Amino acid sequence: MAAIESDVSAIIQSNAQESEHISTAKKLGLWNMWVAFTAFIIALPMGLYQVAERSDLFPALESAQVYYASISTHGVLMAYVFSTFFIMGFGYHTAGYSLQQKLWSTKFAWSGFIIALFGVVLAAIPLLTGNASVMYTFYPPEVGHPIFYIGATLLIVGSWFWSVDMIVAMTQWKKANPGKVVPLVMFGVTINALLWLWTSAGVAAEVVFQIIPVTLGLTETFDPGLARTLFSWTLHAIVYFWLFPAYIVMYSIMPKEAGGKLFSDEMGRVAFVMLFIFSVPIGFHHLYMDPQQAAGWKLLHMFGTFMVAVPTLITGFTILATLEISGRLRGGKGLLGWVSRIKWDNPVVLGTALAMLMLTVGGWGGVINASYSMNSLIHNTQWVPGHFHLIYGGTTVIMYFAVAYWLWPKIIGRALYSNKMALIQLWSWFFGMWITTAPWHILGLLGQPRRVNTLPYDTAIAALWDPYEMVMLAGSLLLTVSGFLFIINLVMTHLNTRKQDDMSVTYAVAVHQPMHVPKLLNSLSFWNWAMLCYMIISYGYPIIQFAFIGTPQSTPWSY
Amino acid sequence: MKNKEHEIVLSEDEQRKILESSPRGTWAILAIYAVIFTLSWLYFWFGLFVNHGPVK
Numbered sequence: 001m002a003a004i005e006s007d008v009s010a011i012i013q014s015n016a017q018e019s020e021h022i023s024t025a026k027k028l029g030l031w032n033m034w035v036a037f038t039a040f041i042i043a044l045p046m047g048l049y050q051v052a053e054r055s056d057l058f059p060a061l062e063s064a065q066v067y068y069a070s071i072s073t074h075g076v077l078m079a080y081v082f083s084t085f086f087i088m089g090f091g092y093h094t095a096g097y098s099l100q101q102k103l104w105s106t107k108f109a110w111s112g113f114i115i116a117l118f119g120v121v122l123a124a125i126p127l128l129t130g131n132a133s134v135m136y137t138f139y140p141p142e143v144g145h146p147i148f149y150i151g152a153t154l155l156i157v158g159s160w161f162w163s164v165d166m167i168v169a170m171t172q173w174k175k176a177n178p179g180k181v182v183p184l185v186m187f188g189v190t191i192n193a194l195l196w197l198w199t200s201a202g203v204a205a206e207v208v209f210q211i212i213p214v215t216l217g218l219t220e221t222f223d224p225g226l227a228r229t230l231f232s233w234t235l236h237a238i239v240y241f242w243l244f245p246a247y248i249v250m251y252s253i254m255p256k257e258a259g260g261k262l263f264s265d266e267m268g269r270v271a272f273v274m275l276f277i278f279s280v281p282i283g284f285h286h287l288y289m290d291p292q293q294a295a296g297w298k299l300l301h302m303f304g305t306f307m308v309a310v311p312t313l314i315t316g317f318t319i320l321a322t323l324e325i326s327g328r329l330r331g332g333k334g335l336l337g338w339v340s341r342i343k344w345d346n347p348v349v350l351g352t353a354l355a356m357l358m359l360t361v362g363g364w365g366g367v368i369n370a371s372y373s374m375n376s377l378i379h380n381t382q383w384v385p386g387h388f389h390l391i392y393g394g395t396t397v398i399m400y401f402a403v404a405y406w407l408w409p410k411i412i413g414r415a416l417y418s419n420k421m422a423l424i425q426l427w428s429w430f431f432g433m434w435i436t437t438a439p440w441h442i443l444g445l446l447g448q449p450r451r452v453n454t455l456p457y458d459t460a461i462a463a464l465w466d467p468y469e470m471v472m473l474a475g476s477l478l479l480t481v482s483g484f485l486f487i488i489n490l491v492m493t494h495l496n497t498r499k500q501d502d503m504s505v506t507y508a509v510a511v512h513q514p515m516h517v518p519k520l521l522n523s524l525s526f527w528n529w530a531m532l533c534y535m536i537i538s539y540g541y542p543i544i545q546f547a548f549i550g551t552p553q554s555t556p557w558s559y
Numbered sequence: 560m561k562n563k564e565h566e567i568v569l570s571e572d573e574q575r576k577i578l579e580s581s582p583r584g585t586w587a588i589l590a591i592y593a594v595i596f597t598l599s600w601l602y603f604w605f606g607l608f609v610n611h612g613p614v615k
Contacts, residue, residue, distance in 0.1 A: 261578065317589060321582035328577045331567035336584050364596055374608045445607070511578045 024106050025096020026411045028113070032089030033404065035117060036082050037487060040397075043077035044483040046070045048476040051436075054453055055469040067453035068133035072144075075136030076127060079392070080155060081120050083242045086400050087196075088113070088162040090245050091189045093407065095166060097505040098183040099173045103165060112161020119154025122147055135451065138203060138211065138231050140224045146215035149207050156200050166193035167524075174523075181517050184265050185252035185507050188272050192244035194524055195276050198531055199241055202233025202283075225292030226546040232283030233539060240279035240308075242392055246399035247271065250319045250352050253406065255508035257348040260326030265510035267318045269521040274311035276527055278304060281538035288375045292551075297542050298372060304538065305370040312363055319356060323349075325511070347422045351402025354430040358394035362387060365441065380451070383444025386437045393479075394433040398426060401486055408493050409500035416500075417492035421485060428482040435475030439468035 050071055053061045092109065103109055125147060126132035132144030170182060170190040182190075210222040210230070251268040255261055262268070284301035287293050324338050326349075332338025343349050365387045368374055378384065405422045409415055416422065448455065448465055455462050520526055569577070 263582065316592075317585060320585040320588060324582045324584045325577060329569065329574065331569075335587055338584055360592060364599060367600065368603055374603060377603070377608055377611070 021096050021100070021102040024103060025093045028109055029089045029093030029407065030411050032085045032092065032113060036085035036089060037404070037490065039077040039081035039085065041483060041487050043074045043082065044480055046074040048480045050074065051469070051472050051476040055473060056454065057469070064453050065130055069127065069130040072133045072135050073127045076123065079136050080152070084116065084155065084159050087192065087241070087245055088159060090403060091162060091166050091193065094185050094189045095169045098186040098507060099169060101169070101173060101176070104168045104172060108161060109165050112158045112165070115161065116155050116158025119151045119158060121151070122154060123151025137235070138206060140211065140222055140227045143211060143215055146212060149212050149215060153204065153207055156204055159196065159200070163193040163197050166190045181514055182522055183507060184268050185248055187269060187522070188244065188248035188251065191272050191276050191524060192241060194528060195237065195244065195279065196241050198280050199234055199237040202230045206230035223546055223551045225290070225551060226543070228287060228290060229293065229542055232286045233280070235286050236283045237280040239388070239392065240275055242396050244275065245403070246355060246396050247275070247315055249348065249399055249403055250315065252507045254319070254348050254352045255322045255326065256506065257346050257406070258323060258326035258343055260322060260329050262508045262510040263318045263321035263325060265514050266517060266521060267314055269517065271311040271314040271318070273521065273527055275308070277530060277534065278307040278311065280531065281534045282308065285370045285375065288372060289379050293542055300538060302370055302372045306367070309363065309367065312359070316356060316360070319352065323353065345419065345423060347405040347419070347426060348402045350423060350426050351398050354426060355395045355398050358390055358430070358433065362390040362395060365390065378444050380449060381444035382448045382450050383441050385450055386440030386444060389440065390433060390437040394437070398429055401426060401429065404490060408490055410503055410505055412494060413500050413503060414493055414496040415498040417489050417496050421489050425482050425485040425489065428478055428485070432475050432478035432482050436472050436479060439471045443468050
């Protein structure tokens with residue numbers, strides 16, 4: 001009798017613990033994601049305004065001051081706030097559900113959230129008042145108000161709390177479950193957390209040692225060459241930090257939603273590890289035209305950049321094969337007959353397919369950017385923002401939408417307001433992104449420069465650009481409408497009286513679900529050391545050289 | 560891509576065959592993509608970059 005009572009007590013205690021960690025995962029997930037999507041919807045109409053202003057077709061909108069304040073706010077909100085908070089929310093939710101254990105410190109997690117949010121509010125003040133119109137790239141000699149940089153630094157520091165939380169969660173789980181395979185979804189989240197620590201170190205060093213001392217008047221000058229080198233450390237890898245959750249969802253959530261199985265769990269792990277190792281030490285393809293780095297280093301980074309294509313190709317193959325399995329399990333026959341049998345009415349499945357379609361072209365554009373000599377065709381032209389909007393705004397953000405449609409009902413317990421609206425929204429975002437970015441790429445090839453609000457050049461040449469700008473305007477309008485549809489659907493879901501039937505959160509199973517995987521695909525320590533070695537090789541000398549090359553009238557490390 | 564409700568019941572054998580067979584449709588799509596990718600890159604190299612010549 002005592003034993004039964006003890007068992008019941010243990011079960012009650014276990015359920016209470018489960019409720020607590022699930023409740024924490026839901027709260028952290030929801031709060032972080034709402035901050036993310038609020039930033040998104042504030043920044044979205046700014047994009048439409050910028051396209052309209054730059055087109056020179058609306059004289060009433062002409063204002064360089066407003067344009068640069070707007071583009072800086074749009075960039076910071078979309079690239080740093082939206083992405084970072086979404087990734088943190090997704091990570092906390094994933095840690096709670098996939099590991100089924102408590103976070104090691106809920107207070108620590110909320111502290112990180114509050115610090116990051118406080119940083120965003122702080123940075124917003126100079127941004128919105130036009131005192132930090134330096135765009136989002138932190139490139140000196142442009143400098144904004146110190147509060148902007150202090151706020152941005154706090155955002156990064158807050159996100160480091162999340163990174164630590166994820167790494168500790170996986171470590172604790174491994175200790176409690178010796179010999180077991182870390183769930184693929186959490187392996188991906190944790191390796192992305194580690195990637196973020198590595199990635200953000202470059203810009204953190206730039207801001208703390210170079211920009212903030214100058215903006216506070218502690219030093220008089222800095223070295224733009226060093227600042228650009230440090231920012232290149234962050235600038236490309238950050239794209240993979242944003243993209244990582246999209247890949248994680250494709251591997252670990254989409255297969256189940258599609259009614260099938262993941263083609264290979266191990267290929268997912270290999271892709272994650274490769275993405276981690278190859279994405280950080282390759283930033284010099286952003287500096288191909290910069291004089292402060294030698295051609296040999298740029299060539300080394302070029303080869304490194306091409307290597308990033310490998311995990312992307314692995315992912316393309318695995319995800320397409322997974323979709324094929326699901327289509328065939330639903331009766332698809334022949335070479336391509338399975339395509340029509342895929343569950344296109346599921347937002348996660350549709351989002352995955354649309355994301356992959358944008359990734360194929362965006363990835364190809366990335367190879368052009370990375371090719372050392374061909375980069376001169378498109379360097380600092382409109383091709384570049386066209387490219388990163390297709391990859392980030394297209395591939396990545398459409399998966400963020402898909403995740404939200406999947407997660408929201410499971411977090412708040414109310415059914416999604418409208419699945420049909422969700423599908424229309426995903427399609428309209430997809431077409432809006434193509435209509436915006438295709439002419440954007442072409443404008444770059446026609447020589448239109450980026451980062452300028454007005455184009456008072458040769459009238460005949462500028463006239464050639466007009467039709468493309470008109471098309472871009474239509475695309476931007478469609479994107480804006482689509483973005484608002486997304487937010488309306490989420491808000492209406494909160495107001496929905498219909499309860500969500502299926503509250504379970506489960507992850508995909510592979511065709512051959514591994515009971516054991518090689519240690520290197522179940523642990524991060526080796527890859528962390530490998531990253532250190534690779535970073536020393538590719539960034540060691542290029543950074544140290546600033547200590548002795550003596551750039552005239554500059555202070556490299558604020559000494 | 561119009562979705563229909565497919566309530567097709569496959570036998571265990573049929574399911575196993577699907578799960579263990581090579582994804583030939585995927586290979587076909589990737590082969591087409593590889594050809595388009597290569598041709599586009601070559602067009603950029605020879606058609607746009609090399610053909611452009613030095614900046615005047």
